[in-house]
Amino acid sequence: MTTIVVTGIGATSPIGGTTRDSWSALLAGASGARPIEEEWIEKYEIPVTFAAQALVRPEEVLERQEVKRLDPSSQFALIAAREAWADAGSPEVAPERILVDYATGIGGLWTLLDAWDTLREKGPRRVLPMTIPMLMPNAAAAAISMHLGARAGARSVVSACASGTESIANAYEHLQLGLADVVVAGGTEAVVHPLPIAAFASMQALSKRNDDPAAASRPYDVDRDGFVLGEGAAALVLETKEHALARGARIYAELAGGSVTSDSYHITAPDPEGSGAARAVIAALEQAGATADDVTHINAHATSTPVGDVAEFEALKRVFGDRVGEIPVSATKASTGHLLGGTGALEAIFTILALHERTAPPTINLDNQDERIPLDVVTSPRALGDGPQLAISNSFGFGGHNSVVAFRSYDD
Structure with a gap:
């Protein structure tokens, strides 16, 4: 079996806008859970009033045109992938040997529901022509592949909360099969929206600690009462050990x-x-x-x-x-x-x-x-x-x- 290694990592999360910031905050015991400062909390009487929203908003990082043409889920994905690629040393690889396998659990939910509101309130002529490309679950993989010029494939995993991990498992197989020299894998989500929160709350899946969001996510504690909805993305650059060493890349770990x-x-x-x-x-x-x-x-x-x-x-x-x-x-x-x-x-x-x-x-x-x-x-x-x-x-x-x-x- 070929040895597969990790040479680049990138993330934007509720506790940091980059991998290093997120890791430092994690070690410091930070919590990304905060009250949601949106009028729709009161308007729709949402029973859970907090979430772990991304600490750094995409519009602070991306170009205006990128924000306009990408759903928030794809915005987060592009930010994470760019960081990971730069962290890997921006490998000089033939486009036909770069593959993207990137995941989401739900996809462009904000785009879908905003378009539905527009249709109901303003009619079909006001629905944006980019709606479908923005809402489709493969949009994040497509955005990353176009940014990197990846032509070995742009694949998408949609398997709920296992999606991001499954994309990494898939990347291992892609590299073992020789389908690419470098694979960018990872996952994204952006559904801190009234509908998913109401739905998750209805099924008793979310914590209801509105009075203390930072203490709401309590794995293994006897007083745990559900998860805290989060958003953000992460990406890994993966390649064979032989390929990484040949280009002098730093190696974080082996994907075994x-x-x-x-x-x-x-x-x-x-x-x-x-x-x-x-x-x-x-x-x-x-x-x-x-x-x-x-x-x-x-x-x-x-x-x-x-x-x-x-x-x-x-x-x-x-x-x-x-x-x-x-x-x-x-x-x-x-x-x-x-x-x-x-x-x-x-x-x-x-x-x-x-x-x-x-x-x-x-x-x-x-x-x-x-x-x-x-x-x-x-x-x-x-x-x-x-x-x-x-x-x-x-x-x-x-x-x-x-x-x-x-x-x-x-x-x-």
Whole structure:
């Protein structure tokens, strides 16, 4: 098997406008959850009045024409991809050897619903001609591919909250098959909008801590009551180790393996026994040529929902057995909120940086750990040690989608 490595990372998140700012804020225990300062909260009597909105707005970074022609989800994606590409040294690669595999859970929701409002209020002639290109789920992948001149492919994954992780798992396969020399993978989401918030609240998925947003996302805590909706994007530049070394690239970590499975259980609820999720972890480790005993760190999906956190623990217990309580676990959604289709890519970057800097990031807001989830949860930055490290990042989504990626530390 060919060794695949990470040479560039980029992100715009609720806790930072760049990867480094996001990582620094994460280590400092920041929370991206804040009250939503929009008139529609009161107008529509939205029951949840806060979210983890991107800290730096796209219009502060992009050109005016880019903002006008891209849905917010694609705006975030382009910002993250540009940072990742620059971070990788802006590789000089033939366009036919650059591939984009980029994900979203929902796509251009703002564009779709704004266009519907325009149609109802002003008629069909006022609907913008760019509406369809802006709302389609592949718009982010298309925007990135056009910016980079990527002609090996522009693929899109749409598998709910597993989307970003699945795109990275796909990138591993693309490179193993020799379909490209460089792949840009990741995920984005921008749905802090009254309709999704009302819908998620209706299904009892969101935390309702309107009086204390910063403490609302509480993975593993006995008082957890749902996730915090987040927005933003992340992107990774991936290539073979041989290609990276030939051009003198800096290497953050090895992408050792990835996997995708499905529960076939329920449209929203996870399999309470965690069998599908466990198979995903095992498959990723097998692809990495590793065993459960090799894992030294876990970035958990850990949305802070009463049922989901327990189901993920059951999955991890199936894989790691009695050792499950000895592996340092970070639940970073406590800080960033849940970016849906973008969350797996952002958490993959946090996992990569944990290995690169030998530091597991903290999980905030854990005051009273649920005794049904006896994990070793990292609550302040923790050193991972000097030896070889292997970490996994888990993502699970509505529809029973499971995706896991495994990263290995890299030493020159």
